[in-house]
Amino acid sequence: xxxxxxxxxxxxxxxxxxxxxxxxxxxxxxxxxxxxxxxxxxxxxxxxxxxxxxxxxxxxxxxxxxxxxxxxxxxxxxxxxxxxxxxxxxxxxxxxxxxxxxxxxxxxxxxxxxxxxxxxxxxxxxxxxxxxxxxxxxxxxxxxxxxxxxxxxxxxxxxxxxxxxxxxxxxxxxxxxxxxxxxxxxxxxxxxxxxxxxxxxxxx
Ligand code: AMP
Numbered sequence: 001x002x003x004x005x006x007x008x009x010x011x012x013x014x015x016x017x018x019x020x021x022x023x024x025x026x027x028x029x030x031x032x033x034x035x036x037x038x039x040x041x042x043x044x045x046x047x048x049x050x051x052x053x054x055x056x057x058x059x060x061x062x063x064x065x066x067x068x069x070x071x072x073x074x075x076x077x078x079x080x081x082x083x084x085x086x087x088x089x090x091x092x093x094x095x096x097x098x099x100x101x102x103x104x105x106x107x108x109x110x111x112x113x114x115x116x117x118x119x120x121x122x123x124x125x126x127x128x129x130x131x132x133x134x135x136x137x138x139x140x141x142x143x144x145x146x147x148x149x150x151x152x153x154x155x156x157x158x159x160x161x162x163x164x165x166x167x168x169x170x171x172x173x174x175x176x177x178x179x180x181x182x183x184x185x186x187x188x189x190x191x192x193x194x195x196x197x198x199x200x201x202x203x204x
Contacts, residue, residue: 001030004058007037010065012095013058020091026051031203033059036179041197044181045204048081048152053088056149056179061092063147063177064099064122070146073172074125075165077155079105085151086125099123104140106130114139128156128164135171142171148196153182154189169196 001007004017004025017023025033028046035042036059046052060072074089076082086103093099101123102116110133117140124131124140134140150156156165178197182189193200 001025001034007033007058007062009058009062013061013092016092016094017058019094022054026055028052028203029055029058032056032179035201035203036060036177037062039063039177041177041200042179043193043197043200043202044179045183045185045202046181047183052151052181053085054092056151056181057085057088057092060123060147060149060179061089061096061099065096067146069144071121071142071144072123072147072149073131073142073145073168074123074149074151075128075131075156075168076125076151077127077159077161079107079127081152082125082127089123089125093123101125104130104134110134128161128168132164132167135168142168143173145172146176148172148176148178150178150180150182150192150196153180153192154184154186157188157192165192 028050032042032044032055064072074085076085082103082105089101100121102121104113104126106129180193
């Protein structure tokens with residue numbers, strides 16, 4: 001893929017990319033977006049600064065537009081990264097008022113997040129600990145999750161989030177698309193990938 005036009009994206013996404021001044025796909029976007037648009041699971045070896053956020057967000061939003069009532073869950077290790085991902089998601093959905101998104105991070109009001117959850121957001125960007133808090137209170141349903149993204153998966157494991165990830169995965173449907181991004185691929189990430197991805201395509 002050499003240009004975003006080749007993807008025949010929904011017009012609202014094309015307009016958003018223009019406004020964001022994303023003209024040429026970065027290498028990870030050029031590799032990952034066509035794979036993700038074909039609904040395949042994906043494992044991406046990519047660091048921050050490579051454009052990986054749009055690499056998973058563009059196909060995720062395109063799929064949500066085709067899948068009425070379904071949702072996407074993006075798990076990230078830190079609040080800062082969650083806020084960065086959310087900014088890209090909001091920029092990409094600026095012309096899509098029906099695709100609401102919510103940020104579920106620690107250190108922010110549970111109540112405000114709970115009321116945002118009641119407005120049926122289609123995209124949840126969350127740190128694992130806070131999402132588990134919402135799950136335990138029954139304030140969030142993940143049963144409509146069509147796309148699961150694990151961003152900076154190596155950092156999530158380094159930060160000790162494996163138990164929370166396992167708890168969250170029990171609530172996410174098995175029939176879904178999963179994308180895992182990690183800067184490094186140590187054995188524990190390979191193991192995680194083997195257990196949650198189906199026949200993934202690897203891009204680096
Ligand atoms: P990320 O690796 O997702 O954190 O993105 C790193 C930076 O690259 C961000 O500031 C993005 O706005 C920018 N960026 C991502 N994709 C593109 C693109 N296709 N064209 C221009 N800038 C981009």
